[in-house]
Amino acid sequence: MIRHLLVSIILTSCLLSQEIETFVVSRNIDIDQSFNFTIKIKDIDVDPEVDISPMLDNFLIIMGPNIGSEYKFINGKKSTSRSISWTVISKKIGEVKIPKLKVILAGKPYFTDELIMNVSKKATDTVSSDMFLKIEVSDLDVKIGEQVIVTYTFFTRIASKVLSTEFPKYKDFWVEKLFDPAGKEITPDAWNDIEINGYKYKSIKMYEVALFPLSEGTFDLNSMIMKIETKEKDPGIRRLFWDDPFFDTFSQRTKARILVSEQKTIKVSKLLNQPQNFTGAVGNFSVVSSASSESVENGTPMTFYLRLKGEGNLNNIGRPIIDFPDDFDVFDGEILTQRDITDSVSGTITWEYNLIPRKEGNYIIKAISIPFFDTKIENWNSTASNPITLNITKSSYIEKNASNNGLIDNKDIRYIKLGDTLWKTANSNNIYNISFLIIVGSILIFLAPLFIKPLNHFIESQSLVFKNKSALSNAMKLLEFSDNLYTDCPKAIRAFCKDKDLIDSTNLDSLSLMEQIKDRIKLKDLNIIEAILDECSKYNYADISMKESIKIQQKTIKILTKINGYA
Amino acid sequence: MAMLKIFNIILLTMGIVYSQNMDSLFSDGNEYYNKNQFNDAVEAYESILNQGFYSSDLYYNLGNTYYRLEDFANARWSYEMGIGIDPRNKDIIHNLMLTKQKIPHTLETPDSQILNLINTLLSSFTYGDFIFFSSLMFLLYSISFIIYRLNPSRSIIISYYLCMILFFLGTSSSVIKFLWERNNNFGIILNDETQLYSAPFLNDNIKISIFFSGNKVKIEQTTDKWLEISSMDGRKGWIRLEDIRTLD
Numbered sequence A: 001m002i003r004h005l006l007v008s009i010i011l012t013s014c015l016l017s018q019e020i021e022t023f024v025v026s027r028n029i030d031i032d033q034s035f036n037f038t039i040k041i042k043d044i045d046v047d048p049e050v051d052i053s054p055m056l057d058n059f060l061i062i063m064g065p066n067i068g069s070e071y072k073f074i075n076g077k078k079s080t081s082r083s084i085s086w087t088v089i090s091k092k093i094g095e096v097k098i099p100k101l102k103v104i105l106a107g108k109p110y111f112t113d114e115l116i117m118n119v120s121k122k123a124t125d126t127v128s129s130d131m132f133l134k135i136e137v138s139d140l141d142v143k144i145g146e147q148v149i150v151t152y153t154f155f156t157r158i159a160s161k162v163l164s165t166e167f168p169k170y171k172d173f174w175v176e177k178l179f180d181p182a183g184k185e186i187t188p189d190a191w192n193d194i195e196i197n198g199y200k201y202k203s204i205k206m207y208e209v210a211l212f213p214l215s216e217g218t219f220d221l222n223s224m225i226m227k228i229e230t231k232e233k234d235p236g237i238r239r240l241f242w243d244d245p246f247f248d249t250f251s252q253r254t255k256a257r258i259l260v261s262e263q264k265t266i267k268v269s270k271l272l273n274q275p276q277n278f279t280g281a282v283g284n285f286s287v288v289s290s291a292s293s294e295s296v297e298n299g300t301p302m303t304f305y306l307r308l309k310g311e312g313n314l315n316n317i318g319r320p321i322i323d324f325p326d327d328f329d330v331f332d333g334e335i336l337t338q339r340d341i342t343d344s345v346s347g348t349i350t351w352e353y354n355l356i357p358r359k360e361g362n363y364i365i366k367a368i369s370i371p372f373f374d375t376k377i378e379n380w381n382s383t384a385s386n387p388i389t390l391n392i393t394k395s396s397y398i399e400k401n402a403s404n405n406g407l408i409d410n411k412d413i414r415y416i417k418l419g420d421t422l423w424k425t426a427n428s429n430n431i432y433n434i435s436f437l438i439i440v441g442s443i444l445i446f447l448a449p450l451f452i453k454p455l456n457h458f459i460e461s462q463s464l465v466f467k468n469k470s471a472l473s474n475a476m477k478l479l480e481f482s483d484n485l486y487t488d489c490p491k492a493i494r495a496f497c498k499d500k501d502l503i504d505s506t507n508l509d510s511l512s513l514m515e516q517i518k519d520r521i522k523l524k525d526l527n528i529i530e531a532i533l534d535e536c537s538k539y540n541y542a543d544i545s546m547k548e549s550i551k552i553q554q555k556t557i558k559i560l561t562k563i564n565g566y567a
Numbered sequence B: 001m002a003m004l005k006i007f008n009i010i011l012l013t014m015g016i017v018y019s020q021n022m023d024s025l026f027s028d029g030n031e032y033y034n035k036n037q038f039n040d041a042v043e044a045y046e047s048i049l050n051q052g053f054y055s056s057d058l059y060y061n062l063g064n065t066y067y068r069l070e071d072f073a074n075a076r077w078s079y080e081m082g083i084g085i086d087p088r089n090k091d092i093i094h095n096l097m098l099t100k101q102k103i104p105h106t107l108e109t110p111d112s113q114i115l116n117l118i119n120t121l122l123s124s125f126t127y128g129d130f131i132f133f134s135s136l137m138f139l140l141y142s143i144s145f146i147i148y149r150l151n152p153s154r155s156i157i158i159s160y161y162l163c164m165i166l167f168f169l170g171t172s173s174s175v176i177k178f179l180w181e182r183n184n185n186f187g188i189i190l191n192d193e194t195q196l197y198s199a200p201f202l203n204d205n206i207k208i209s210i211f212f213s214g215n216k217v218k219i220e221q222t223t224d225k226w227l228e229i230s231s232m233d234g235r236k237g238w239i240r241l242e243d244i245r246t247l248d
Helices: A002-016 A396-405 A430-480 A485-499 A510-517 A523-538 A546-566 B002-034 B038-050 B056-068 B072-085 B090-102 B113-123 B127-150 B154-183
Strands: A020-024 A028-030 A035-042 A049-051 A059-074 A077-090 A094-098 A102-105 A108-111 A115-120 A131-137 A141-143 A148-156 A160-166 A173-179 A192-196 A199-213 A217-221 A225-233 A252-260 A264-269 A282-291 A295-297 A302-312 A328-339 A346-357 A361-365 A369-374 A379-384 A388-393 B185-189 B194-197 B207-211 B216-222 B226-230 B236-240 B244-246
Touching (some): A020 A115, A148 A173, A160 A199, A282 A388, A430 B127, A485 A523, B002 B038, B038 B056, B056 B090, B072 B185, B207 B236, B216 B244
Parallel strands (some): A295 A388
Antiparallel strands (some): A020 A035, A035 A077, A049 A102, A059 A077, A094 A115, A131 A148, A148 A199, A160 A225, A192 A199, A217 A264, A282 A302, A302 A346, A328 A346, A361 A388, A369 A379, B194 B207
């Protein structure tokens, strides 16, 4: 605990005693001259954290931060210091301030002192130098909204390679990039040969923008900064006569250089005497109008196009207000802007208006005049489209319904329903229940063939069992109500045998009957049956006494009862 | 078992009582209508709806009452709801057509033969009609199948295939109708000059356009207070829930 306390006290005392210094080698520099900016903190052992964002508005960091430590022993006393440095370049000319920077040491904030740098234009003539970055501005005195083309071109007499670029930012302008090298590969073919003051240069366009001033005033265009790697002749090695002075790499050494373009100032003045329906067009334009269809049915949506073509601030022009006929519903549609790919400066803007006609007839959309400030004549001008005639025909939809159904004959609604009504609720679903039952029934019908065959088998088997059981009683009934026992006894025997499934048919003669039942009943009983059948056959047409008839009846009943017991 | 019987009797009695109550409210509404007391008629009809009961006649009468009150947006809503239940009701179709003529700035779908045919087919029958038709066709198909198996004569074979085709047509139509109803929810704009916003927030900077009352719009999605809608002319945006009456 005590040890912690001591360490804290020592650390705190160290921090409190810290001295922070900021310094540069020289405060007077040229615009394209890089310099080292260093912050030095004495009596510290930890790395400081520095927030340099406040100085990035005026300066560009080329390299850094580099952190260094210094130990000194003076009269046996040790002192330590840390330095943190950056290589920077100014973006502006004049007195440029390095603001107070926040330095955090062991969690505590400290602030550096301010430094004022005197940045001057490059003293030497750029044209005579071996490489430079040139800015070209199409016009330095313009009106609000007038197009200004700014081009940055790199000129060089020695082999070089672009390491990095810092493109300027334009706060008070609407910017449209016309040429941006980002993502593009610079091939040797892209370089142009040009002679300036007797020197042969190679040049390449680095950046091009179209600026449209948004307000009046005087505005500085910041410099573009490029970091270049050059191959220059090593003074220690003699160049041979066959060496190419431009692309030769032999006997050369690489060197990093910073190029800064010249600063320009643009004066923007107000547009005076603006016309009443001015929507911001500045440049040189022509307008045309068209419709998606010039003959449509009543109620059918259509689109009206107003297309402005020319050179100027296409993206800053407001939608013109058009006086359409009162019988049209008007809705604002899309706005399409298209730049001409051949020059990237001119282009078109198309405003769409969605129209829905509400009455039949011929309508004229009058000529639409768009005023603009003509930058060629430096005065107000206007362009107008041709009038368009629209033919709105009767709606076939309404007409067809009216004629086919006779629905629109009556101009008043039909009367209310006065009788009882069938109430429904969210849960009432009778039609679905009925449909479900129908579907289930249909499925059963579909599956019926699968069930019919076994059912028939079952019914047949049940029928046989029933017949078997009732065979004797059926035979007895036949004999009981018989008028002629000699005829009916064989019938009863045949019926009994058929019901017992002993024979195939009741229409068999006696021999066939005996043949079929011989294996199914006992021999003794077979003989009795044979005797009965013979007797009946013999006395069928004879006049026999009642007593004899009853005898044969009883005999038949007896034998059938006996056979019923086991067959 | 006895308990179940008692429960069924109670339910049946309640159903009859409710139904009588609805009938009485309905006839009250009709009486008010006859006496030109349209506000009272609307109250009677709407109270039936609030209790969860409805019928095509109720929507028809309610639509007529709103029409008389010159509330054409609600009248259209009522007729559209009535058509949803009874799509071939000529009285509702007639009155709806007249109501549409009274609505200013109506947005209708562009006229197209194919679209009209599809629209007529889909809107002339309810989903229940399609299901019922399909089940009937299935029944005929199964009967003709049995007859075909018992007696495969030429006429039976023809009717068998005809029933099969009609059954598949009915089933396909049911599926299409089901998908159509599930994916197409509509609503009627109730308030005049309903503001359309590009996002579900009240902010002047995101106002897109204006809708007029009585127009039918498609509902894309909903939140608790806002609805995203799209219209026949291609506009899409958000409106407040109180500005619309949904057709569901």
